[in-house]
Amino acid sequence: MAKIIEPPPKTERQAPPTRQVKRSVRRLESKSKVDGSAEYIHNLTLPGMLYGKIARSSIPHGKILSIDPGAALALEGVYAVITGDDIRRLIPDPYYGPAFHDQPILALDKVRYAGEPVAVALAKDPHVAEEAADLIAVEYEPLEAVFDEVQAAKPGAPIIHDVLKPATTFPDLKHLQGRSGTNVALSAHVRRGDLAQAFKESDYVFEQTFRNGKVIHAPLEPYVTVGEMAGPDGLTIHTASQSPSFVRSEISRLLGWPENRVRVRTAFLGGGFGGKLYIKLEALVAACTLLVRKPVRIALTMEEQFYTITKHGATVRLKTGVRKDGRIVAREVEVWWNGGAYADIGPRVTQKSGLTSSGPYDIENISIESHAVYTNEPPAGALRGFGISQVVWAYESQADVIARALNIDPIDFRRRNILREGRPHATGMPMTDIDIDAILDRLAERMEWNRPFDRGSATIRRGRGIAIGIKSCVAPTTSVAMVNIYGDGSCGICSSTVDMGQGSDTAMAQIAAEILGISTESIRVVHPDTDVTPYDMATLGSRSTYHMGNAVRRAAEDARAQLLRMAATVLKTGEGDLECRDGVIAAHCGARVTFRDLMVARFAMQAGNIIGIGSFIPPYEKPDHETGQSRQITPFWMLGGAGAEIEVDTETGRIHVVKLVNVGDAGSPINPDIVERQLIGAGTMQFGFTVFEEMIFNEGQVVNASFADYKIPGMLDVPDQLSGEMVEVPHRQGPFGAKGVGETGMFCVSPAIGNALYDAVEVRITEMPLTPERVLRALRRAQNRPLGSD
């Protein structure tokens, strides 16, 4: 079957050739990725380097009775074995984390999930290190474990952390409280209106529970960090990280060092998807490097990814009151997030995705409870969408249930309820720079919603479904950028945004190029290096285009202002008479001067720098702790929609997606092609999560921890027709009107397919993924001839 993975025809997309933004500039790094010259930390080795291999816990919960490195140390070629106690000698309080300082660099006293790092063997030969790691003998006293997020939140569940120590690093997580005697790390609330009364006045009440299994990021480049001493009292960490600035501050905190003694650098990432955020291997590598005072490299295998970080499993209970006319008047949401053994950024997922879990709907009466729960499974963190796809799965599946019960067309039902410009979101913030109607229009058009639909026949039934979703962007966060004009007039951008395949280098260069009137392709983007590039919160949550994009814009404006001042002197005219265009500064009278000539005029030769600085931190108001209300909860809203047309094999339960349309509001796109590719890429990723990707656990052990047994979609699996569609709603504060869009394509794919499934065969599945067996079992139950053991 031929696949059509193409954006729609590009008619109105031709911007005037002098413009750098709104132009589908080719990725700056394309050639280097094709010819293999692109830099990845994965390829880095250093002279005298030791390889570290991790010995991992074999049980999900237990006390460590003893660790015997004897046999490992006896192996020829083993340099050292490092345990949690060794690390404690270097770092007295070796716990890290962006929300809670709960994760030990190596397990101390206790293990909390099967696969947790317990010790590291170091050797010059990675195979020797691996064999040594296998020889480290650890004795445990097993403790009762808990895996289900709802069970774990109940009183009486085995307690995973005796005390919780909030990190207080990030302003949006400042309110976290130290707790003990519970597995609930945090509960976030939103309250609005009078819920009880509204339910009483509702004509219908719908209540359902939806579940999501766990999946992983599966970047092609697994987690990798290399550490080396930088002089006697400094440390350099080369790491495939999405958050170099955070790594620096967290490592400095752990060591009790000033930040300027820790240098963190990254290169291109072979994918990240939220996995490579905060601390993954960096603290362990830093500690090992300092203990042995030699370069140390730890690179995980594909298999070890499954023991590092996952997406959150979640249980979402949703109760919705609706009037006869199809208006939603009340919604009560309770979400339990399976955060695994360590909080990582789970509390932020809990809070941010919790607060939008009532959906993109204008509802007067709302109550949301969102709980971050510890369990004895590998830690869960950010995964492209930050928890949004889990809640959209719930509220958009239910939207379909309601629309059908009321016999209202699904698109029409949404139109009756969506938030529009100026209306208050559940958190109270008035909506700005959004247009959900435009998303629904585009879905209706591309899905040919009003045309007769072939419903299939015999054992192949056809159906279609849609969904819409909303996300807020993390706030408040800071980005700082530097635009550097060198002596010859060429330009470099220093930013700590990490290009992990999403095209940020190109987008940043486009923004600076637009302001400076030079070509995007002529700009060099310097990759994150905390000794060189300024602070950035992290490359996450679709924030870079908006935040770093604004910082780069300001930095370029700053550089331009300096250039114009210099040019005004040289050309003896007013600054107002000058503009940067076509690589020169031109006066209205026709006089021109190149950047290089300006540098020569100022520095008497081809020398010197013009440095423009820009920093950006959007306004934010902390939500009220009890009600979640805030006048400014997010710098911008992300809106998306998806439509799916599917075929269901009623004898096997297999879903074949014929067509998947993924619509995203990108504001005014900086680079339309990249935006469409992001929507298509995210759509494909969430498609895999929807139809078959799932980590399978047995008593806390991951039983399919390899890509032989955990399958991600390939070319033969993706929908026959797959498209990414932009809706352009310029954002007033976005750089040239742009919004972030890296996650938008993830939001809606699952319920669009789930709703299409119902449309095709009238079974509603509430738990993801929609595997053939799950579908067939549901079908057979509905036909009253259940499969065995059902």
Place this chain on the structure above:
Amino acid sequence: MKSFDLAEPATIEEAVALLDPEDKSVRAIAGGTALMLMMKTRLFQPTRLVSLRRLNGDLRGLRVNQDGGLRIGAMTSLAQLEYSHLVASTYPVLSRALGTLSNIRIRNVATLGGHLAHGDPHMDLPPILMTLGAKVSAVSPRGRRWVDICDLFTGYYETSLIKDELITSVEIAGQPPGVYCWYEKFTARSADDWPTVGVAVRYIVDSGVIRDPRVAVSAATERPMRSAAAEAALTNAPLAPHVLSKAADAAADELEPIADLHGTASYKREMVRVHVRRALEKAAQWRR
């Protein structure tokens, strides 16, 4: 990974002499695709691997036998089979099955010998070979013997090969003109995954009546198996939808599926029923 010896003998005699019937940690390595998976998960820790890479002669090449069938060297890669015109014209059912047998990276290195010797019940080619009729040449220090493909698989990852025996080649029987063949692969996850159920069928139709039917199933059960009950239901019966359904029911009732990551036993039983019927139907449609 523990260090181990890698031997690269140049002759089959040297190779079988390097194997050790008593020592489980000594094995032959062909493409290594299956072995490396086991080594990575420490299911298998070798002390010595005997690489078949340098072996020639019987282990290489494809040729036509007197009965019109093919003799295929054990070291032939699955990609070579996939692209072979000889295979495509002799056994189109094999060529077609190879397209979704894992991915091209695996097919480029995996060999036919390794594919059969591994004894993994989830393999795609064993049921096809079982329906076409094939025998395997097994060579040891004691000489050569021929093993019928239907007697090769004795249990879950178990074969009737002795630890110092090597498969050197496979002979697939020539087929009568107008034979009906089909392989139906059903995966629960990605298209190139191991099958949840694989069904191969082969039969002849003589004036509307089914003769010499063979039905083999992989992945559902602990080893690839022919279904005697399905074959009995088809033998000398008219080629009619209800006959094919009855045969499918017979296979589903007869075989004992086992649960794994691809599905529960009851789901797999149902998939046997569906795919035996579909394979029988498609074999007939494809012929037409």
